[in-house]
Amino acid sequence: MVSRSELFRECQAALEAAGNPDARFDMMCIFQDCLGDRNPLFSPLEAVPTDAEALIRAMTERRISGEPLQYILGEWEFYGYPFKVGAGVLIPRPDTETLVDNVIQLCRGNGLTAPKIADLCAGSGCIAVTLKKELPLAEVSAVELSQEALPYLRQNVRLNEADVGIVAGDVLAESTAAALSGLDIVVSNPPYLTAQEMNDLQAEVRREPEMALDGGGDGLGFYRRLTPLWKRSLKSGGFICYEFGMGQHDKVGNILAENGFVNIKFTRDLGGIIRTVTAQKSEENNG
């Protein structure tokens, strides 16, 4: 029998030797998950049951092979809510909490107590589900095309008991946009990485779905196509809210302005990067 602290030290050292800079954090998450204990080193001399030991060793091996920690754990927190994740779905990032905050602030600031919201490229559902939890009277739809991501989206809607309408469809198709009309808010974290960034992806991010990351060429294809298409589904005075990549703010802002949006405002994420934009469909602009 191996003690908790012995096994912890051994696995942490193996992760460090493999070049993992967060070995202690990762091992803590794996121990918490396998032992069902928030503070697994509180009793360092306690023996680790053999089945838990086997699981911990297997998870450590997966981590050493470069699989993202979030996929190994199978669940990750976003905005305080749990989300099931695994191969085929983008891992929720803290940056995206800024986008959720933007939508909540817009609703509060504009008296939208029961807003009609569509989340495009919904992935795990972290945006749509969180918005439904935080704005219980909202009518939230989540649009996702990927057959790999959709099961996670369904699971996360159930897990969080969030009444979100799931639309399996292509956000770039006229028919998808036409089926969702009279929206107060369109929110999206579309794929936005450039061809260059896709080439230079970190090994771990390569394990995530290309479809959720690859914005094609300059990374702005989705903003160019979503903006004119979904403008028609927005009420006049409604809002569009996007996340984008570092350095893309001017170009995304221009796309919104060219499409007649007004009150274009940017927000920085917790890392200080200009990360999101909100823009309003002007009352005169019904095209």
Ligand code: GLN
């Ligand atoms: N933020 C993600 C990354 O840089 C990209 C997500 C996206 O393309 N929407 O890994």
